[in-house]
Amino acid sequence: MDLDKLLKLKNLIYLDLSYNGLSLSINNSVNSALTNFDTIGLASCNLSEFPNFLREQVGLRSLDLSNNKIHGEVPKWLFNVGRDSLQNLNISHNFLTSLEHLPWKNLRFIDLHSNLLQGPLPIPSNFTFVFSISNNKVTGEIPTLICNLRWLEVLDLSNNSLSGLIPQCLGNLSLSVLNLGINSFSGTFTSTFTKGNWLRNLNLNGNQIEGQVPRSLLNCEYLEVLDLGKNKINDTFPHWLETLTELQVLVLRFNRFHGQIGTSKTKGKHPFPKLRIIDISCNEFTGLLPTNYIKQFGAMMNVDEHVKFKYMGDTYYQDSVVVVMKGNEIEYSRILTVFSIIDFSRNKFQGEILKSIGRLNSLRGLNLSHNNLKGHIPTSLGNLKNLELLDLSSNKFVGEIPQQLKSLMFLEVLNLSKQPTSRTNSSREPV
Structure with a gap:
């Protein structure tokens, strides 16, 4: 399908061609003068690079380029796309290797999972609700700056190469999901979950966490999933x-419970x-x-x-x-x-x-x-x-x-x- 023909529709503000088995033909040497897109969904459209017409989308609020074949670094020009307006960004399931930072000021939902991203963990804006960067190659420790994300509900950092201690302040966030599984976190898990929290899923599987199961989990009255498997927890059964x-x-499973x-x-x-x-x-x-x-x-x-x-x-x-x-x-x-x-x-x-x-x-x-x-x-x-x-x-x-x-x-x-x-x-x- 020739996407350039659609870009001639001057009043078009909502475009979603996702998951139809389409292969889009895009002439990236030609810039589009169309600058009023609100939503663009091109998931699973067999794209191999970021479409050039995105450069001019200064007011974009939602962008979905997931499940494509986009390789390499995220281009720097993308950081100016919807810089003050972008709320939803999904570029998961690609072959992206580098993302320097997340400059979007009003980002609410960001999904970067299942790429080849390397380097330290980027921190999104303080207004983010959902942040997933699982199944990548992110390294280093979790910066304590992440605890400034007071609106964060879902944090999925699983299947990376993160290490060090888990920041204790994560227990103070309004999280529903905290998934830190399949990393190299060590030490004891000392996050204190306060009464009235909304935690529903806690996954620490596949790390090197020691110590005992934190008693503050008693305050997690909405907890549905607790996965502490494959660690070094030394404790009796938490009745x-x-x-x-x-x-x-x-x-x-696979701990030192006795x-x-x-x-x-x-x-x-x-x-x-x-x-x-x-x-x-x-x-x-x-x-x-x-x-x-x-x-x-x-x-x-x-x-x-x-x-x-x-x-x-x-x-x-x-x-x-x-x-x-x-x-x-x-x-x-x-x-x-x-x-x-x-x-x-x-x-x-x-x-x-x-x-x-x-x-x-x-x-x-x-x-x-x-x-x-x-x-x-x-x-x-x-x-x-x-x-x-x-x-x-x-x-x-x-x-x-x-x-x-x-x-x-x-x-x-x-x-x-x-x-x-x-x-x-x-x-x-x-x-």
Whole structure:
């Protein structure tokens, strides 16, 4: 499609050709005299460079050039495009390597994720609501200047090479989402979340964070996703999280958690009333399986499969999680609200599996492998009609395989094997 023909429409102020499978032909040697665009959407239009006609768009408010094939540095002339007016900028999913700074004064929404951006973290304007620069090659520490962004709701810096300490002042922002996963942050996480905060998703997965789980998370009454996996956290099981009534995803895998989980500490209330995904694998938990918790996971029981499928998240950000399913580590970029998993594998749990686990008939995955469990495999597992994965391998079960497992029509992976003696069983071995 020849874009230059559209640029001759002198009264055109709104142009959106995104996601139609178009390949735009642009004559970048010719400047357009059209200067009154308000909105330009050219996402997924097979562009290989920034269109030259943008140079004259001084009053532009929204620009979307995502999902194209634009390479190299962001040109300096782009910094003058809508310098005082631009509110939404999306140049994600390209091959951009450098962005010196973010000079736009009124930027509200900025999405730079999935590029090849290098260098220090650029800081947007103080009026920014959403800032995503995940899946790049950004290095250095988080400047404390970022704590001046008092309107910031979503901050996603995941999958970069950021390091140093996490600024404590981040807990003072009005964040709904704080995703710092897959970086090299170290030290203890000391951010203090005050009462009345709006934090809904906290992801610190894949760093080198030490210490304990901060108790100030008790003030995060809207928290739905807490992912602290793959760090160096040395703590006992944080029972106090059970009072967070909105918590749906809890990932503590591959840390240094230890001790017995025991029973609920909340009297007269159901612990973790909305929890659907819990992964505490690859730690050093001991004692019996936390049956008192398991039998009260109400969100894993009798989910109406006929309800309309929904994904966790909000207008600007959809939640994701990494789980081990069917032998592979899988990232679910969106989490269905009917998706339920229990992974207690690679710990030191003892005792038997009680039949009450059969009440969790909405489970899709159950992994209790690489523990010291014994006794018989309960026949009540046949009640888990939605189960796709059942891994009880490398334990000490005896007796027969229950015939009831034949009724699990969605089961794709069943592992009841014993680990070969030539391989050591270590809870610290990454999966």
